[in-house]
Amino acid sequence: MINLTEFFKKGYYFGNVSEIFPDIEQFKFMSYKIIEPDLNDETHWVCQQQIATNNKNIPEYLNQKILPHMVSLSVGEERKEIVYEYGLETISHTLIQKNPNKDIMEYFKNYCTKYVQKIYNREEYSDFHQSIQCFIEGSKLNPHTDSHNGSDCVLILYLSNDIWDNNGGELKITNTGDICKPIHGNFSLLDLTKNDIRHEVTTVTGAFKRYSYLFRPSIKK
Ligand SMILES: [Fe+2]
Numbered sequence: 001m002i003n004l005t006e007f008f009k010k011g012y013y014f015g016n017v018s019e020i021f022p023d024i025e026q027f028k029f030m031s032y033k034i035i036e037p038d039l040n041d042e043t044h045w046v047c048q049q050q051i052a053t054n055n056k057n058i059p060e061y062l063n064q065k066i067l068p069h070m071v072s073l074s075v076g077e078e079r080k081e082i083v084y085e086y087g088l089e090t091i092s093h094t095l096i097q098k099n100p101n102k103d104i105m106e107y108f109k110n111y112c113t114k115y116v117q118k119i120y121n122r123e124e125y126s127d128f129h130q131s132i133q134c135f136i137e138g139s140k141l142n143p144h145t146d147s148h149n150g151s152d153c154v155l156i157l158y159l160s161n162d163i164w165d166n167n168g169g170e171l172k173i174t175n176t177g178d179i180c181k182p183i184h185g186n187f188s189l190l191d192l193t194k195n196d197i198r199h200e201v202t203t204v205t206g207a208f209k210r211y212s213y214l215f216r217p218s219i220k221k
Pocket of ligand 1: 146
């Protein structure tokens, strides 16, 4: 269980979803249902990719081409070849679900809200950001801070039903090296009010698909 003094001191907490959802079987059902859409289906997923533009090898025209961060799956595949060909650095690479099932998102949101409200002593939130992400082989996030004004925290639930065998995709706290494995039932919570610590997601390897639900509640100022 979360120790609030420690949480606000360290800025992060790794826990188990049994602390958030009262019915684990229902949580399992919902989490496997939301990740059903085929990862090759353009109608369900888009690719979010950011490529470092500080490499002098990038021809000007290519630079223009790779700048938009959110692209279709096929453009994402094209870029992979470009990245390889020119030896570029990928800052981030993830797949985002376009229109996740509303009822399931509502279910996640309701329990996550209750959990977070207790920690931050909030009566209600005026805004929520939530998304379903998938990191496939080669996906990663370089060290960064989330820095969202008005948000209390970021909560990430891991939803994959694949067996994780040291396949990366861990949330790593850059300074301490602490990691949260992306195994079904784990979650990570990052405080943004007093901390906003640097973190990263290590490169996913092999056939493991790192699915996650990301939740960020805020209060409009
Ligand atoms: Fe982040």
